Amino acid sequence: MLVILGVVIAVMIALVYFRMKEVDEDAGIS
Amino acid sequence: MGELKQGRGLGDWLNERVRLSSLVDFLRQKEVPRQKHSFWYIFGGLAFFFFSIQVLTGVLLVIYYSPRPDSAYESVRFIGSQVPFGWLIRSLHGWSANLLIGVVLIHFFSVFFLKAYRRPREMMWFSGVLLLFLMLGFAFTGFLLPWDTKAYFATKIGTEIPRTIPLIGDWMVSILRGGEYIAEESLKRLFALHVVILPLLTSALILFHLILNQVHASSIPLRIEARQPGIPFYPNYLFRDAISWLVGLTLLLSLALLWPLQLGLKADPFASAPVGIRPEWYFLTLFETLRLVPAQILGVASEVWVNLAVMVVTGGIFLVPILDRKASRQQASPIFTAIGVAACLYMVTAIALAYLTT
């Protein structure tokens, strides 16, 4: 159960992280 | 409904009615500084996250909890065994409490060492210190509610401590206990504190604290340059907040699933205190101090001295922005840094000693 939750949250973190990189690029943050 | 087709749909529909755009624009303008120590900014929001978890799980628990000595223990056992996911909600609530206090302490110390309390942010410090004590108040009042052995003795001892305060000590103890002993009246009023009074005070102070954070933005430490541009709060810094919350959530779920909360035996006011009894980690500094101080100093009982010391330290903590005049003049104040380091070392040593010797 913990493994499933861990994977689900890891995917979430990845999505947030890459989306963050996108908006950082737009805002001119390296 | 024809208006819905104009513009971008739901966003515009809401905006016409609720004017969210001004808030979003402000959040876009608000910038979080980028500097060497920006990492520490994350802990305020993380504390807010764990507090929100407490509110959500707490509201769920209060649906089944019964705040009377005759039924409190049984209601907690009911939650843990009969209510679907009850064990999970309760474990989340208990572990998130520990994480919340931990994160609040990290936030407190990082603000202290980075001297973010200096002018013009003194009010953020005052509200923040009050919030720290409210969080400890939540932990103390919440701990009694299962009415098991540990809860009962922790509360009995904890509410005995103020007795040696001059003039008002006895009165304070009876206010906390609703009488002379830990009994039904104690449970009722500590429950009221935990579920109504402390949440109201905390919500007001958090709002105040957050508004000030909008007014002043985050502090940049002395003699440090911030890189430009700063990070727009919306959406850029919010994504950083979100990542920290997801990591915090992972930690919380791991703890709650691997080490679910247990329930001891039902409280028995006439049983002896069990061997090795000690408070939760966040009260161990006070606990170990009480154990280390000799029974009498200059003919006065140690508890009186410790109470005095606690009052002086608490007052000192509260007044840091006023006491640290150098920092308020934007000058380095190594004395306060040294005091902070000493305090941290003392805390860690006291906690370690407490664990090793019980």
Place this chain on the structure above:
Amino acid sequence: MTIADAKPGELITRKGFLSKALIAWSGCLLFPLLYVIVRYIIPPTLREKVMAVMNLGKISEVPVDSARIVKFNKTPVILVRNSEGQIKAFSAVCTHLGCIVEYRSDDKNFHCNCHGSVFDVNGKNIGGPAPKPLQPYRVELKEDNIIVSKL
């Protein structure tokens, strides 16, 4: 691959993808969360001891031309002793909206004070908004014990 290399359609698709994927993934996570909360809130069914037959007292405790309300498992039941000395038992719950009825010996009927329903001594609804008679129970007398069971 730089922004200059990408075709306009490609760039928009990739940017849109992450944002949409994020919203979709969060949306999906909402369901298990709500499931847990809703399951938690629905009251657990408690297995309780239900008796089919109960001894609800002695006949001497119910004077002639009077009634008493007693507990049959979790239901209030009204025991009424008519002027001939016979005991009858009915559910005391008014069939209109659930208030508890009372027996009035002046007209020998059951009255519900909430909305004015009236039931005769056999439980039949004879006045007011009650749509059905009071549910009757079987009564047996063993020595002077009133033994009640469901019909």
